[in-house]
Amino acid sequence: MASLSSPVSPTSPTVSTSTTRTPCDDPVFLSMSNIKRSGDVSMHCLQFQSFVEDDERFIVFHIALNDTLMGDIKSDPNARLCWTMPKSKEYFKFRGKFYIASSPLQVTRFPPPKTSSSGDLKASDFWEKERKQHWKSLSDKARATFTWPSRGDCPRADSPSFGCQSLSHFGADGAGGAGLFGLGQGKNDKLKVVHDIAMDNYCLLVYKITEVEHFDYSPFPPKRNLFSLSVKDNKWSHQELNP
Secondary structure, eight states, X not given: OOOTTSSSOTTTTTHHHHHHHSOOXXXXXXXXXXXXXXXXXXXXXXXXXXXXXXXXXEEEEEEETTOHHHHHHHHOOEEEEEEEEGGGTEEEEEEEXXXXXXXXXXXXXXXXXXXXXXXXXXXXXXXXXHHHHXXXXXXXXXXXXXXXXXXXXXXXXXXXXXXXXXXXXXXXXXXXOXXXXXXXXXXXXXXXXXXXXXXXXXXXXXXXXXXXXXXXXXXXXXXXXXXXXXXXXXXXXXXXXXX
């Protein structure tokens, strides 16, 4: 357990350790809920990407600017997450707030705050660096999805809207591969334009944890612990709960 006075999240030895105990090649999805402007409950499943290195108060997801989820986040950035780990017989319930790391060309209402791992970098520069690194690490197929219409919209868009099935990464030197609409290397200028449009649509959805409830049902009786972050002094408190 990280020191409760540390700015590092108490998830360090719990969530991180649990993920290493239960390795899985399949995508991991967390259940998320918040309140829409209408007062209805919003429910989504978010694919886990990573924690921020050296500051595991922050969980990172990917989202497109045109995603229908974006509207729910802007309605209320405060949300609950639940991460179930059946193999290790435990689950985590998080309370926290969403922030959005978008392209510098875009304006979002909830830019991410500074982290303990950002060093001397401004928060905006740190998160843009993180966004670029995540984008580069995506598969060609995953990048292509950021050229598609809004997820979950009805009615379904026509097939040509999903014509981009693979999108290579273009670095600062403009280098990139083929695979978009069947175009070859001679079409790199057009490929780069589409790449840049997709990258501008791509955002990091950053969740800052302020409370963790950990339930471990591998022993009997089970164990339930609550960790809460004080906004005033940035320290964690720990409380054992009835199982």
